Amino acid sequence: MRSDVAIVGAGVIGWSIAAHLLRIKPNLRVEVLDALPSFGMGSTGKAAGGVRAQFGTEINVDLSLYSIMRFEELQEKTDIGFRQYGYLFVATSDETDSYLDLITPMQRQRGVPVERLTRQQVAELAPYLNTQDVVSGSFSRADGYLDPYAVCQAFEREARALGALARYGKSIDALPGATTVVIAAGHWSASVGQFLDLELPVSPEKHQLAMTESAPGLPGRLPMVVDLATSFHFRKEGERLLIGYNDPLGDPNESTEAFDFGFLERMAEVGLHRLPLLENVGFDTKKCWAGFYAETPDHHAIIDRIGDVVVCTGFGGHGIMHSPAAGQAAAELVLYGHSSTFDLSPLRLARFAEEDLTHEPMVI
Numbered sequence: 001m002r003s004d005v006a007i008v009g010a011g012v013i014g015w016s017i018a019a020h021l022l023r024i025k026p027n028l029r030v031e032v033l034d035a036l037p038s039f040g041m042g043s044t045g046k047a048a049g050g051v052r053a054q055f056g057t058e059i060n061v062d063l064s065l066y067s068i069m070r071f072e073e074l075q076e077k078t079d080i081g082f083r084q085y086g087y088l089f090v091a092t093s094d095e096t097d098s099y100l101d102l103i104t105p106m107q108r109q110r111g112v113p114v115e116r117l118t119r120q121q122v123a124e125l126a127p128y129l130n131t132q133d134v135v136s137g138s139f140s141r142a143d144g145y146l147d148p149y150a151v152c153q154a155f156e157r158e159a160r161a162l163g164a165l166a167r168y169g170k171s172i173d174a175l176p177g178a179t180t181v182v183i184a185a186g187h188w189s190a191s192v193g194q195f196l197d198l199e200l201p202v203s204p205e206k207h208q209l210a211m212t213e214s215a216p217g218l219p220g221r222l223p224m225v226v227d228l229a230t231s232f233h234f235r236k237e238g239e240r241l242l243i244g245y246n247d248p249l250g251d252p253n254e255s256t257e258a259f260d261f262g263f264l265e266r267m268a269e270v271g272l273h274r275l276p277l278l279e280n281v282g283f284d285t286k287k288c289w290a291g292f293y294a295e296t297p298d299h300h301a302i303i304d305r306i307g308d309v310v311v312c313t314g315f316g317g318h319g320i321m322h323s324p325a326a327g328q329a330a331a332e333l334v335l336y337g338h339s340s341t342f343d344l345s346p347l348r349l350a351r352f353a354e355e356d357l358t359h360e361p362m363v364i
């Protein structure tokens with residue numbers, strides 16, 4: 001029987017859309033198609049799991065606030081590893097300090113419990129950091145991190161229990177006849193768009209993460225810490241640290257997922273300055289990996305409906321944290337042609353042709 005909705009992409013976004021569609025309309029015929037043999041095998045399985053509402057644009061703050069509420073509810077029902085230990089952004093220049101001054105009132109006004117911290121307060125909150133060159137910080141206790149795969153699995157289980165069909169190992173050529181097609185193909189979305197005669201400015205950008213060996217001496221409730229000057233960031237994973245860094249010598253256009261071990265040395269140089277205890281901690285080289293962000297020119301997602309196609313992609317480094325909001329928004333576009341939960345105008349596809357872009361500067 002012909003499906004009502006065929007979703008291309010069985011990552012966190014595709015399965016979130018399926019679950020949200022079936023929550024609203026339980027008898028809908030929904031299929032989720034993926035070229036890979038199971039769900040969550042694209043960028044979803046490569047993410048660090050950071051969740052924050054500290055963004056520089058209203059739409060990204062709104063997507064996060066909605067999603068954080070949903071993650072809190074989900075964590076009550078099933079363990080998605082959601083730890084709201086906060087996100088601490090550290091500014092080391094007048095420029096980044098002024099930028100935090102500029103955006104935190106907007107964040108607060110929209111409901112983010114964000115605090116501006118002096119250098120002294122940063123040192124008190126995070127005594128393990130070298131704060132000699134720190135000017136100030138910003139901290140939201142509602143932010144944190146979770147297990148990306150567990151979130152995808154929770155959406156997949158819910159959607160399948162409500163009747164969604166999964167078709168794995170099937171590429172876009174096997175797209176079933178459906179009333180509406182949803183493109184949720186992550187960093188592959190441009191080629192899926194091409195197949196459906198849509199030009200999508202989404203391209204892959206390589207990012208890497210490294211896991212340390214056990215790192216004693218850190219508090220249990222360690223926030224995600226982000227050094228705004230260098231993008232060096234870390235959070236706890238058990239007794240270890242999961243560390244990210246936008247390596248200026250790495251090639252973001254490189255197309256292989258192979259981990260570049262030169263990254264460790266370059267990142268350690270930057271990281272040792274901010275987190276001196278790294279001096280005594282080794283890396284677990286079997287647990288270092290690379291993956292791809294699905295990037296757009298303005299670092300915002302595309303959530304839009306064009307005829308019978310709904311596009312929900314281009315989430316950069318934010319697709320896990322925005323997955324509940326994206327699922328709700330895309331489900332509304334499928335069912336009603338517009339979203340009543342979000343003002344999606346900043347995320348429309350036409351913004352690129354109209355050159356009406358708003359850039360998100362708080363990207364790591």
Ligand SMILES: Cc1cc2nc3c(=O)[nH]c(=O)nc-3n(C[C@H](O)[C@H](O)[C@H](O)COP(=O)(O)OP(=O)(O)OC[C@H]3O[C@@H](n4cnc5c(N)ncnc54)[C@H](O)[C@@H]3O)c2cc1C
Nearest residue numbers: 009011013035042043044048049050172186291319320321
């Ligand atoms: C190193 C790294 C760290 C990250 N850290 C974070 C973080 O801390 N917080 C956060 O929120 N996000 C983070 N992200 C981003 C996050 O992983 C993505 O935004 C998110 O996973 C996007 O989900 P998706 O479902 O859109 O894409 P994907 O998970 O990539 O899923 C897309 C699916 O589409 C399928 N597909 C593609 N083409 C076709 C086709 N032609 N036919 C059929 N199927 C197709 C693929 O097989 C894939 O399974 C990180 C990403 C990386 C790489």
